Amino acid sequence: MSVHLFGIRHHGPGSARALAVALAELKPDLILVEGPPEADELVALAADEGLRPPVALLVYGTQEAEKSAAFWPFAVFSPEWQAIRYAVAQDVPLRFCDLPAAYKLGPRVAKPELDEEHFDPIAGLAEAAGYEDAERWWEDVIEHRSDGLSPFEAVAEAMTAVREQHPGIRYDLIREAYMRQVLRAALKQGHERIAVVCGAWHVPALAEPLPSAGADAALLKGLPKVAVSATWVPWTHGRLAHWTGYGAGVASPGWYHHLFHAADRPVHRWLVRVAGVLREQDIPVSSAHVIEAVRLAQTLAVLRGRPLPGLAELTEATRSVLCEGDETRLALVQSRVVVGELLGEVPPDTPAVPLARDVAAAQKRLRMPPQALARDLDLDLRKPLDLERSKLLHRLRLLAVPWGQPQERRAGKGTFWESWQLAWQPEFAVDLIVASAFGTTVAGAAAAKVAETAAEADLPGVTELLEACLLADLAEAQPAVLDALNRCAAMDTDVVHLMSAIPALARTLRYGDVRGTGVDALIPVLSGLVTRVQLGLPGALSGLDDEAAKALAHALDQVQEAVRLLTDRLELRDEWLATLLGLVDRPDVTGLVGGRMLRILRDEGRLSADEVQIRLARTLSVGVPSATAAAVVEGFIGGGGLVLVHDEALLGLIDRWLSELAADSFTDVLPLLRRTFATFAAPERRTIGQRVRNLGGATARSGSEQDDLAGLDLDRVAMVLPTLKLLLGSQSE
Structure with missing residues (x-):
């Protein structure tokens, strides 16, 4: 009987090449590999050509209270993968010999003790060799070797010398005690040539003479276990670069892949x-x-x-x-x-939770293969295939599996288009396992999770969930969300909260028809919310500090946009604008909020330009504090600068007010106005500047405008006017 210890570095191409040669020469009758024993039954799948690295062994807790997981990644240049491939090709039994994940995921051995510092043996050897960079030393000594000589004896000797000074932390000692137990069991079974493939650090602990079996049993006694399951999952080169689950991350997997294949x-x-x-x-x-x-x-x-x-x-x-x-x-x-981003593959018959199988089936059916590199996807929701793709992506986001990230719309205009960026991450396998507690299908699990979340969400959260139900086509979850919405609306007395809930409901109601989903049940809910806002708004206007005023002004914009969105469907506009008209002149209204209401009423035609100018002139008079006046101006023009471009009288009013401010007052209000004007588009700011320059110079301005119009063909202009009136919604003749 003989035991051959092969100390390797995880994901080392030089170690992998040397191990492949050594195994071919040794012809072992048993291979022990550092890894989770729970995965022993999965080794046979490595013979399937559909299992293509990079892949990882995933071991996860199966009980609700034990939703933890650990990965053991392998690339084609990983020595462990080469050992697995040799075993399945030569029909040699292979077992994983590391501490079981059932123990590792337990509460007492999941992490090393906080007061124990793990010694980096490679860094120590590199320093002894005069290298400042441990990675460079290892590459020079091991990874770049092309002489065909085995490095394993030298590595074992070096690690033995290091461990004489650094015996290891308790976590390592526990793992090595279990490895020795597996080794003893293999020897008792009569295997003649046993190959042990493990991290170089563990070689001295597995070499003869071994400690007593009783000492190892004492180290392992009383370790808590959790129920676990194991499977193969796809991995990526990018995750190999960042993964540090057991200190095996590599910074350049593409380079190592190249070194392994390009000898x-x-x-x-x-x-x-x-x-x-x-x-x-x-x-x-x-x-x-x-x-x-x-x-x-x-x-x-x-x-x-x-x-x-x-x-x-x-x-x-x-x-x-x-x-x-x-x-x-x-x-x-x-x-x-x-x-060198690369996503591995696993065969269809790999063990998986039903939810993960449903996702894989949907990806295949919808022709959306998971890929590691980010890619853009534009969807036309009028097409059945694209609509189903959209539903899948939205449902996965509800399950906290953000495979797709919504993007600014790139393709086409209108509500029928969606733009996404897709990038599959290996960790989504764990997210799907966690989400499987809600159901076995994507639709069922998403609906169940939405219903559970709605029960504890606040009013804005519930309305967002309702909109998400529409996007994901989860009609079965809508009753629970609507019940939660009615409950929250009845109990919430914060007017800003009520107002912030309206936009999502309006979008849901407005765009439901695009996806073919019924949303008529939302009409009384939305109408009731708007009514409550109208009743509560008068009491919410006074006594506001700056932050509360900004929040209320923003909420006014949101409600106004929502009401405008539903003009052709609900009769909310007149009552809403009447409410604002009755409040805009109240003396206790904060300047920012008053200016915002004034702008909304002007844009909606409830106040004429003259009426607006009269109110602003009163506000910008000498008797009103400059800070208050500035807040009104900010609220009024914060909706966009075009009003100053097209209304010269209003522009002149604001210009005169600024010109007549005292020096100290001008210094106080300048930052506020600069912040407001900074939100305007560059062409708007440029045009306003030109208009201000021409203020007071009517003759020059008129001449300039005449010069601009002199070359126009009035007959051709007349042909454009009917279309222009239609676009602007003008009713005048």
Whole structure:
């Protein structure tokens, strides 16, 4: 009987190549690999060509109170993956020998003790070798080796020396005690050649002579367990770069993938690949560029005493030669090549919760394969396929699986279009497991979660849920949300809260027909909310501080937009504007809110331009404090600068008020007005400036306007006027 210990670095291409050679020479009859024993039954799936790395073993708690999870990721250049592939190809039994995840996910061993600091053995060895960078030392010694010699004896010797000074933290000692128990059991079963593939740090703890079995049992005694299940899930190179679940993250998975596959002339092949990526973006890169980049990388390696150019040298050569110093181009290379985003695949018969299977089936049915790289998707909701895609994305967002992120509309105009950005993350597998507590299908789980959330949400939250139900087509959840909405509306006395609930309801009612969903039940709810707002608004206007005034002014805009949106469907506009008209002249109304109401009434035609000017002139008179007047101006013009462009008398009124302010008052109000004017579009600000410059110079202005109009063909202008009246909604003849 013999035990062969292969100390590797997780995700190390040099370790992976050396291990593949060593296993072929040894021909073991049993392979033990550092990993969760709960996944032993999943090893056979590695023989399926549909299981393509990067993938990860996912072990998760199955009880509601134990919704924790852990991942063990593998890339094609991971030594453990090479061991698994050898085992299934040669029909050699393989077992995982690390501490079971049932213990790891338990409360007492999930993390190392807080007062214990984990020693980095690679950093210690690199320092002893005179290297400042541990990654560079490991690459030079292990990953870049091409002489075919096995590194495992040297690694074991080095780790033994290190562990004499740093025996390990308690968490490592517990794991190693379990590994030794698995090893002893394998020896008792009579296996002749046992290959143990584990992190190099653990090799000394598994070498002969082993501690007594009783000592190991004492370390493991009393550890709490949780119920768990295991499966394979797709992983990505990007997550390999950032994943630090067991200290195995690598910063350049694309580079390591290249090193594993390109044993012959890796430097040349790498730079050729970089050049190809740049050319795809129409960046001119010639073969001469590649040749010079190779020379520069090799020269840098010689100057630094490295056996082969590493990623640092190749990056500098890429920046200087291929990218010509452009950091934007280098960032593209970093994303596409150095990280080399890649999403793995798992076969259809991989164990999964029913909800995850339903998502996978929907992705296939709707032709939306998950991808690691972000991609844009424009949906036309008039098309059945796009409508179903939209429903799926909205339902997943309700389940806290944000596969799609809504974007500003790019394609087409109108309510029939949606724009999304899709990027699948491996962690969504865990999110789906957590969400499976609500149901076995996406629609059922989303509806159940919405109903549960609505029971505890406040009024704005409930209205957002109601809108989400529309977008996700969850008609079965609407009754529960409507009940919650009625309850919240009846109990909420905050007028601003009531007002903030109206816009979402209005959008739901207005755009329901776009998706073919019935929303008539919302009509009495929305009408009741608007009525309550009208009754409560008079009492909410007085005694407001600055923040409360801003919130109320914003809420007025929201309600006004909602009422305007539903003009052709509900008779709310007249009563709403009548309420504002009855309040706008109250002396206790805060300036910001009064100015906002005045602007709404002017835009809706309830106050003429002369009536507005009279009120503003009264406000901007000498007897009114400058701060109050400035607040009214901010509220009035905060809705957009076009009113100043088209109403010269109003512009002159505000200009005279500013011109007549005392120096100290002008200094006080200037920041407020500057903030307001900063919200205007650049053309608006430019036009207002031109208008102000011409104020007081009527002759010059008239001449300028006459010059502008002199070249117009009045007959052709007359042909445009009917269409212009239609567009502007003018009723005059």
